[in-house]
Amino acid sequence: MHYLVNRFKEIPEARGRQFEWNPCITFTDGDCKEVLSCQTTDTARNPAGTKDTTFSVDSEGNAVITYGKSTASDGTERQTKITLKCDLETNGTKPTGFTGKVDGKLTSGTYLSRYCCAVGGSSGGLSAGSILLIIDLEALAYFLNKRPVLDPPTSTLTRLAELVLTLNAFTFNGDFYQQIGGVAMGSKMGPNYACLFVGYVEERIASQYHGFVPQLHKRYIDDVIGVAFCSRVDLENYIRFVSNFYPALQFTHNL
Numbered sequence: 001m002h003y004l005v006n007r008f009k010e011i012p013e014a015r016g017r018q019f020e021w022n023p024c025i026t027f028t029d030g031d032c033k034e035v036l037s038c039q040t041t042d043t044a045r046n047p048a049g050t051k052d053t054t055f056s057v058d059s060e061g062n063a064v065i066t067y068g069k070s071t072a073s074d075g076t077e078r079q080t081k082i083t084l085k086c087d088l089e090t091n092g093t094k095p096t097g098f099t100g101k102v103d104g105k106l107t108s109g110t111y112l113s114r115y116c117c118a119v120g121g122s123s124g125g126l127s128a129g130s131i132l133l134i135i136d137l138e139a140l141a142y143f144l145n146k147r148p149v150l151d152p153p154t155s156t157l158t159r160l161a162e163l164v165l166t167l168n169a170f171t172f173n174g175d176f177y178q179q180i181g182g183v184a185m186g187s188k189m190g191p192n193y194a195c196l197f198v199g200y201v202e203e204r205i206a207s208q209y210h211g212f213v214p215q216l217h218k219r220y221i222d223d224v225i226g227v228a229f230c231s232r233v234d235l236e237n238y239i240r241f242v243s244n245f246y247p248a249l250q251f252t253h254n255l
Helices: 129-134 139-142 154-166 189-208 234-246
Strands: 008-012 019-020 027-029 034-035 037-040 045-057 065-067 079-088 097-100 106-113 169-172 174-180 215-222 221-229
Touching: 019 079, 027 037, 034 037, 037 079, 045 097, 139 154, 139 189, 154 189, 174 189, 189 215
Parallel strands: 034 045, 045 079, 079 106
Antiparallel strands: 008 019, 019 037, 027 034, 037 045, 045 065, 065 079, 097 106, 169 174, 215 221
């Protein structure tokens, strides 16, 4: 059994089955090959979610991650949806449990964690920085896997990056504090990590948007300049797609 970074095992499901879930990096376990969610029984391992994820926000302001459909060897499709919910009393040891839908193909679960809290923010639900940390270390792994020499292993580097980006303690007026939301403040890795993440999102946008795209698109950290020769409608359609592609990233623009 091979896992990379965060993995949660033996998550109970309402119909008596169990699940394994890794929010960041794909894993392999038996017939579950390169997945992020796996349905387990005493005799079988059924893939239940690929890394082709989509993100949304529910009516209570919680971030919801839906993993891509997996197809088992018998042709059965399965999919997993995780709701990230704020709970300041827990570090999020594992999801509280999964409940299967009537059709048996979509399984839903809730992950409680203090790292899902928008601490100090003006709105409820998951903070943007926490989404990046909990879910998209996959972005870092994506670029690390492009190295011509994969040594040290990507799994080691992503785990170390997670520790650097989440374990942040500091003092103020003689008291010690631990940051519990978003990328660790003052971390030298923070800006580089943010650049890689946005670059990863840009690549996904480029592969999924099939309408008009600007002839020039250049970014420096979080500032973008573009040039487009097109109708205003085509450009606004592109901006709308980009702005709604990933809930943790909020784009503003001037035309």
